[in-house]
């Protein structure tokens with residue numbers, strides 16, 4: 001964004017973070033450490049969760065429709081699609097229809113390829129993400145000389161949602177995610193795992209204890225925060241009060257997450 005645009009952005013104009021559920025909080029945590037004064041609106045499409053089990057057409061229609069409505073209503077300075085599933089499917093389409101700058105979240109294959117020593121990388125994502133040509137393109141561009149193994153771990157989405165509501169989580173979901181990768185030919189040589197769903201870094205301790213200390217995890221959250229920082233550089237930020245979280249689902253659903261949001265300075269919860 002050039003300096004002319006930077007001057008026209010109001011200091012209280014929010015950054016809108018969008019996800020199907022709580023996954024975007026892994027991005028918000030990084031954003032808060034980089035730009036603590038940024039006003040944020042967090043939008044969780046709880047009525048549409050989980051995206052990973054939906055078709056491409058359903059996700060594209062839902063995400064572009066919702067972001068269009070919210071862009072009109074809240075005039076964000078920038079929208080971050082804090083969801084790999086929505087980004088790998090709908091990022092291009094959303095950028096075409098909205099004038100607001102859009103930052104997407106795509107699997108961190110590039111940094112994983114730089115980190116791996118064994119040359120074997122695992123990738124955990126939703127079923128919808130791992131089948132995207134967007135992921136094929138990232139693999140071809142950054143990991144063509146590596147072995148990349150993709151495994152769909154939809155149960156981890158529900159586990160993160162439950163964990164942040166303070167509900168019990170079945171430890172078998174972590175075991176199944178690790179075994180899904182290890183059981184693939186060459187899976188025993190994986191030394192780096194891409195967490196290609198924004199929900200998964202919220203479970204990093206559980207995943208680390210299941211995979212063991214020799215496995216490194218990579219996710220895109222810090223890189224996304226830096227990208228937001230660079231696109232908004234030169235702009236003023238003012239948080240007039242507690243930030244807002246919106247949901248498409250019933251209010252009670254987001255109220256169950258009030259503690260998880262409060263940790264990130266979000267104290268107002270409402271339906272879209």
Ligand code: DGL
Pocket residue numbers: 019020021023024049050051052053082083084085086126129157196197198199
């Ligand atoms: N947080 C979303 C992602 O990064 C997906 C969760 C879902 O299945 O809705 O892909």
